[in-house]
Amino acid sequence: MSSISVARPDLLRSARARRFWRHGGLELALVTLLALALWTAISASIARPDRYLPSPVSVLDSSRDLLWKGILPNYLGQTLWRLVTGSLIGIALGIPFGILVGLNRTVSEMCYPILNFFQSISGIALLPIVMIWWGTTEKTVFVVVLYTCFFPIAFNVLTGVRSTPRIYVNALRTLGASRLRIVRDVLLPGAMPSIATGARLSIGYAWRAVIAGEMLAGRRGIGWMIFSAQQVDRTAQVVLGMALIGVLWILLDRYVLRPIESDTIQRWGLVQR
Amino acid sequence: MTRFGRGRLRRILLGAIPFLVLGTLWQMNAVYRWLAPIHMPPPASVWSAIFTLQEGCPGLLDALRQGSGCLLTNHILSSMGRVALSLVVGLPLGIAFGVLAGIHRRLGNALEPVGVFANAISGIAWVPLAIVWFGVGWRTTLFILLNTVFWLVFFNTLLGVRGVPRVYEHGVLALGATRWKVITQVYVPGALPSIVTGIRMSMGFGWRALIAAEMIGGDRGLGFMLFVSAQEYKTEEVFLGVLVIAVIWMLTDRACLVPLERWTIERWGLVWRPS
Numbered sequence: 422m423s424s425i426s427v428a429r430p431d432l433l434r435s436a437r438a439r440r441f442w443r444h445g446g447l448e449l450a451l452v453t454l455l456a457l458a459l460w461t462a463i464s465a466s467i468a469r470p471d472r473y474l475p476s477p478v479s480v481l482d483s484s485r486d487l488l489w490k491g492i493l494p495n496y497l498g499q500t501l502w503r504l505v506t507g508s509l510i511g512i513a514l515g516i517p518f519g520i521l522v523g524l525n526r527t528v529s530e531m532c533y534p535i536l537n538f539f540q541s542i543s544g545i546a547l548l549p550i551v552m553i554w555w556g557t558t559e560k561t562v563f564v565v566v567l568y569t570c571f572f573p574i575a576f577n578v579l580t581g582v583r584s585t586p587r588i589y590v591n592a593l594r595t596l597g598a599s600r601l602r603i604v605r606d607v608l609l610p611g612a613m614p615s616i617a618t619g620a621r622l623s624i625g626y627a628w629r630a631v632i633a634g635e636m637l638a639g640r641r642g643i644g645w646m647i648f649s650a651q652q653v654d655r656t657a658q659v660v661l662g663m664a665l666i667g668v669l670w671i672l673l674d675r676y677v678l679r680p681i682e683s684d685t686i687q688r689w690g691l692v693q694r
Numbered sequence: 695m696t697r698f699g700r701g702r703l704r705r706i707l708l709g710a711i712p713f714l715v716l717g718t719l720w721q722m723n724a725v726y727r728w729l730a731p732i733h734m735p736p737p738a739s740v741w742s743a744i745f746t747l748q749e750g751c752p753g754l755l756d757a758l759r760q761g762s763g764c765l766l767t768n769h770i771l772s773s774m775g776r777v778a779l780s781l782v783v784g785l786p787l788g789i790a791f792g793v794l795a796g797i798h799r800r801l802g803n804a805l806e807p808v809g810v811f812a813n814a815i816s817g818i819a820w821v822p823l824a825i826v827w828f829g830v831g832w833r834t835t836l837f838i839l840l841n842t843v844f845w846l847v848f849f850n851t852l853l854g855v856r857g858v859p860r861v862y863e864h865g866v867l868a869l870g871a872t873r874w875k876v877i878t879q880v881y882v883p884g885a886l887p888s889i890v891t892g893i894r895m896s897m898g899f900g901w902r903a904l905i906a907a908e909m910i911g912g913d914r915g916l917g918f919m920l921f922v923s924a925q926e927y928k929t930e931e932v933f934l935g936v937l938v939i940a941v942i943w944m945l946t947d948r949a950c951l952v953p954l955e956r957w958t959i960e961r962w963g964l965v966w967r968p969s
Binding site for chain 2: 453530537538553651662667
């Protein structure tokens, strides 16, 4: 694959195109067409397709309507804003917490079970309690997303810090390094792969928590859109929202999270244990 | 390392400290009323919520028979029953289709994006459409769980089968093996670590999705119990439900899935990979 990268720019385009077709592009195009055809056929053959399975055309039609009124961009923006703020703050809090706890063996052994416990309570299960505390406010969704993000990342950072070989820490210590220096030069780089993996995992959980939070707490967003559309029998909007949720997550995962993870592992992950 | 050595005892004792501190704070809150009981019910009332919910339940046998008075055990059994059913149905289907797609290169290439897309919309996003199709009730929640389990297991099996080096297949074929032999002796064992990881992931995501689906589109189960209790402001029942959910998940994950994963990787995971 890397041998193509030295090709001249005019060749690059065709080489890239050829690589796309060779690595499953043809299959992707075929299977998409097939799925759309199957979907259209099923929706044409059932009774009341508007209610049970609207055809792709009517789904697109409903998107035009929503775009025209400016509702769709607004909802998408709000959902993404919730995801980004909640998960970034959760990660920003979780990383230092995990490192601080991981510094000391006794403290880390103390905190491991309780972090594990809170990690296994999903944020969605906490939604009813948080709704009793703060009602159906923006705070409710934010806190649930924050919670969903914080514990997996803190847990992963702790595991990553603890699995950094002691020999590196000791080596730096014999050279007279300070604590801060050890954190910066040994523990943080050593924990980088777990941080990246933990971040991707926790953002995946947070994405589902945002959707569920919007549905249950009734905050405007893409999750709320599909929930309320179902209640007024607009199934086309439900399907549209589902497709958008899928596409958004694939874009986020493919072009943001996975590159960060693989770059981090490539850069920091090949430490000799 | 001995099984009950000093290190293990030390870890258990140390790990108990934060739980004790939190429990003490919780009890102190009940005494000093920093937070109102409706927001943070005292431990004693969470404990007694068990007996309130189980009021019309004379004995263990009645609970197992799902008598009408045993609310808590009925909800637990109902959720766990769906998990068991989705395991019995979803796992074999996911593994079978995953292996089928994995051994055919073209088919695998074609079905991989389908798996990616299906996993991206997994769980909670299907709930409104499932309600349209199946109505509010157990069918919807079962569909959500099955959907999550099937696609994750399918996708991981597909990746696992495709990751098995071709050399092994050629080697076994050269020795005169049948197609079936290749599947059972090469592909399935080679893909097992990936399959087991898929099972663990599917249980993790599936359990969360099930709770959420029961809240929105269910009529029984732990998630439904949480939601109804919250609407009636019976906070102690909500706390009880959350604790039960956490304990069930920790028991399944720590006692079954993690050992299963570790055993599989130890037994099957260290395959020599030709470079």
